[in-house]
Amino acid sequence: MRKHEKVLSLRAKVERRIAWEPPTSGWMKMNTDGASRGNPGLATAGGVLRDENGRWVHGFALNIGICSAPLAELWGVYYGLCMAWEGRVTRLVVEVDSKGLASPSYSSTEKRIELPTVGRITRSHYL
Secondary structure (H helix, E strand, C coil), rough: CCCCCCCCCCCCCCCCCCCCCCCCCCCCCEEEEEEECCCCCCEEEEEEEEECCCCCCEEEEEEEEECCCHHHHHHHHHHHHHHHCCCEEEEEEEECHHHHHCCCCCCCHHHHHHHHHHHHHHHHHCC
């Protein structure tokens, strides 16, 4: 093959429109995300809390240190829930983009590692 020739993929490209969906009237919505550079690696998490009209209520960004990508996701959810609790939010929809956190197929090995960590975080802050 010559340098100027392109390799064509036989896979069809599927485009989907993705948009934020507001919560039901009287509710708030929290979107969080976490990521690590490497797994484990330097990690960050962030999130936003919006009202039913999409107005920004509160947000956060965290430098976590070194951890796995799933744990960074959990830190984002945890910190977001703390933010909502302190803001006295009583009706909250939590939205994450991590299939691992939202899916029952989250591997049992990851659960054994991550969930006790969440318990330690919670106990150290609230008990």
